Amino acid sequence: MENINQDNRLNFPATTRNRESIAAVLSNYISPNSLVLEIASGSGEHGVFFQKIFPSIIWQTSDPEFVHRKSINSWIKHEELFSKMPEPLDLDVEIRPWPITEQIKSLIKGIVCINMIHISPWTCTKALFEESKNYLDQNNFLILYGPFIRNKIQTSKSNLYFDQSLKLENPLWGLRHLEDVNNIAIRNGFKHEKTIEMPANNLSIVYRLN
Template sequence: MDERLFFPATERNRGPIGEVLSKILPSNGFVLEIASGSGEHGVTFQERFPNIHWQTSDPDPSYRKSISAWIKHQGLIAKMPQPLDLDVQKRPWPLTYEFRSSLKAIVCINMIHISPWGCTQAMFEESGNLLKEDQWLMLYGPFKRNGEHTSESNARFDQSLKVQNPTWGVRDLDVVSEVGIKNGFENHDVFEMPANNLSVIFQKR
């Protein structure tokens, strides 16, 4: 049985996200992806950046099955590690000493608006503990700027999220940046992305 999941948004945005990653990724080492979902991003970026060890993770067992199925389908079993059962709020994260010592960056795509605010706080706190100076955490997704939605579609999306779960919602980039600063990061760069999304690079000071 094919356990791969297919997310249309992932298929649309993996190219533009890959372009941003090509500007900032180190030449080697481990990258940790938080909330990897279907695994489509993970295998795409592992293939695009073969000198990187792309470590996926997700707390949802069905998503981890999908990630493993994508790794097998793309012939990456010998290269790409299996996904971790990682919930950002359960700390310390289940990372080996070898992984921690080789970690170069953390990537989180489309998570913080579909999780409670405490998940964003926990992600910054643990990332701040794990990453070294000049290493970075990248967030991708919709954001408010200066307290305002950047488009009508994002405003509607925000309302639909809050109907599903009142703890969800499009976050204000200024508020997210404040949490980053508290945990030793600076808002280093912001890339405008398709569909009114942003890629935001937080660099460890």
């Protein structure tokens, strides 16, 4: 029988390295008294960090993996955020409609997706844009963070090696071409507003609905 007091927190080292730089980007877009939906929240370390950095909002985590949702709940408990931060949603981008209540939908002002699209099939990127447009308006944002390949800009050796290792692990994974992602965004009524250079050869990409 599982010990209900067991600490199920997972630690993803990349989170500690990138959370402050991502928070700096988010600070330019987050509005008070709103809700931000995070897709594929993983361990939950980003979620609790952003909830503490931005106390005036609600940070709504989500993840399709049960072990990740257990970790998220453990992090929320560890950081004593249960009074503010809701439990993670069991959300798989490809299973639609997403399990978003009308109350959550009315509060959403932004959607954030960190390090997902290169470790999931391309169909997940398509689903992300196709469904996100149902919960946002022109004043809201969709922000992607992670490594990308860009036309006319040389890809770093570390990202090329990373891309190769991902494809060896799963042929459906791999770094996405930013131009391909932008085309999917445009097809779903989004405009590519900004590309922000981030540490360690990553990018933050900001989209808004037209």
